[in-house]
Amino acid sequence: MVFVAIIGVLLIAWLVIAVLGALLKGLFWLAIVGGILFVATAVYGAIKNKSRT
Incomplete structure (x- = not known):
C-alpha cells in the first residue's frame, strides 16, 4: 500500500x-522533463503493480 502512495505522490x-x-x-x-518522468513513473508503477498480483 505504501508503494502505491509513493507512486501517486511522484505522479502528482x-x-x-x-x-x-x-x-x-x-x-x-x-x-518536457516533467512529462517524461510522469510517463516513466506511470509505466514503472504499472509494471510493479502487475508483478505483485
Missing part, C-alpha cells in the same frame, strides 16, 4: 512540474 509531482513548465515559456524544458 511530475504533473505539477510539467504544468509549470508549460505555463512559463522560459521553462519549456521543465514541461
